[in-house]
Every structure is written in C-alpha cells, then in structure tokens.
Amino acid sequence: MRNVFIEAETASTDEELCRLAMKEDSTAGELLVRRYNRLVRCCCRPLFLMGGDQEDLIQEGMLGLTVAIRSYDESQNASFRTYAERCIRTRLYTAIRDASSTTHAPLNEAVPLEPDDPVWLSYQDDPETLVLNRETFQERLRQYRQQLTPLEEQVLTLYLQGLSYQEIAQHLERSVKSVDNAVQRIRRKLQSPR
Numbered sequence: 285m286r287n288v289f290i291e292a293e294t295a296s297t298d299e300e301l302c303r304l305a306m307k308e309d310s311t312a313g314e315l316l317v318r319r320y321n322r323l324v325r326c327c328c329r330p331l332f333l334m335g336g337d338q339e340d341l342i343q344e345g346m347l348g349l350t351v352a353i354r355s356y357d358e359s360q361n362a363s364f365r366t367y368a369e370r371c372i373r374t375r376l377y378t379a380i381r382d383a384s385s386t387t388h389a390p391l392n393e394a395v396p397l398e399p400d401d402p403v404w405l406s407y408q409d410d411p412e413t414l415v416l417n418r419e420t421f422q423e424r425l426r427q428y429r430q431q432l433t434p435l436e437e438q439v440l441t442l443y444l445q446g447l448s449y450q451e452i453a454q455h456l457e458r459s460v461k462s463v464d465n466a467v468q469r470i471r472r473k474l475q476s477p478r
Contacts, residue, residue, distance in 0.1 A: 298364040302356045313353055320349050320368055327372050334383045341376060348375030431473050439466040 298319065304312035324345035333341050352371035356364055429437060435456075442452045449467070453460045 298368075299356075299358055302353055302364050303358075305353050306356075316353055317346070317349060320372075323365075323369060324349055324372055327369070327376060331376055331380060333380055336383060341379070344375050344379040345372045348372035351375065428474055432470065435462075436466050436470050436473075439463055440470055443467060 298316060301312045301316050301319075305316060324342060328338060328341040328345050331341055333344075348371045349368055352364070352368040355371075356367055360367075429440070432440060435458075438456055439452055442455060447455065449460050449463045452458075453463045456463070
C-alpha cells in the first residue's frame with residue numbers, strides 16, 4: 285500500500301496521476317482532487333445555483349472532476365487540465381440549467397397536505413406542542429377549505445384519508461387527470477398568500 289502511495293506522489297504530471305487513477309489507484313485520484321480543488325472553486329465562484337448554495341456548486345464541480353479523471357484519453361491531444369476544466373464547467377452548467385428549468389418545479393414548490401408532516405408539527409417531543417400544532421393545522425385547514433370548490437373539497441378529504449389518485453377518481457366517478465388537476469389547484473391555493 286505504501287509503495288502505491290509513493291508511486292502516486294512521485295508522479296510528476298497530472299496525466300501520469302490520471303493513468304494511475306484509472307488503474308484503481310485511489311491515492312492518485314485523491315492527489316488529483318487536491319490539485320484541482322482550487323480550479324473547481326474558481327469555476328464555481330461566479331455562478332449561482334437556484335435553490336442551492338456555493339457548497340452545492342462545489343460538489344457538482346467535484347463530480348465533473350471525477351468524470352474527467354475516469355474518462356480522460358491522452359490520445360485526444362489535450363492536457364488533463366484542459367479536459368478537466370471542460371468537464372467541471374459542463375457539469376456546473378448542467379446543474380444550473382436543471383435547477384432553473386421548470387421540470388422540477390412541482391417537487392421544489394410542493395406543499396404538504398398531511399397533518400403529521402414535519403412542516404406542520406414541531407420536531408420536539410413535547411406533547412403540549414404537538415397538540416397545539418395539530419390544532420393550528422386544523423384551523424388552517426378549515427380556513428383553506430373555504431377557498432375550495434366542492435370537487436376540490438371532496439378530493440382533499442379523500443386525499444387526506446390516504447387514497448391514491450386512482451381510488452379518488454373511482455370514488456368520485458371522475459378521471460385521474462381531473463383528480464390530479466384538482467390536487468394541483470389545491471396546492472396552488474395553499475401556497476398563495478391569504
């Protein structure tokens with residue numbers, strides 16, 4: 285083991301370290317990560333990740349560096365540094381584009397409807413706090429129900445009983461799509477300021 289570490293540390297170029305890392309030498313990979321840590325941070329500095337912070341960007345950049353270490357091909361006549369920087373930036377831009385897209389919006393903007401959800405209940409084990417939080421939840425639910433149409437009211441009641449969209453649709457003799465639309469309208473109404 286010590287022999288492998290010495291071999292990796294004495295490797296003079298990034299390309300040699302990359303070759304060793306591809307041969308499952310974790311020490312060489314660690315040395316490359318240490319060498320390129322600053323480059324990853326420099327690439328991340330001017331960027332902004334919606335819904336994340338700088339550490340999330342750095343993590344994405346490190347994943348890009350890992351891809352570079354695993355896929356570098358010397359026969360392409362590019363230095364490892366050039367290739368690594370390209371992989372890091374590509375990973376960062378992909379993460380930013382994905383975070384900015386509306387594809388994940390339903391997950392990122394979801395509002396819980398369950399009374400036992402941690403958003404509504406405290407993390408404390410204090411029974412008094414739990415009872416007060418449940419009462420607060422019930423009061424909020426009564427206020428929000430006043431904004432709902434009769435169909436939305438029925439869907440919400442069945443949803444809170446744990447029925448699936450399919451079961452709710454069968455019970456109400458509606459399509460699954462109309463149930464899904466009703467749930468989405470309910471969530472929007474719960475999110476909007478009163």
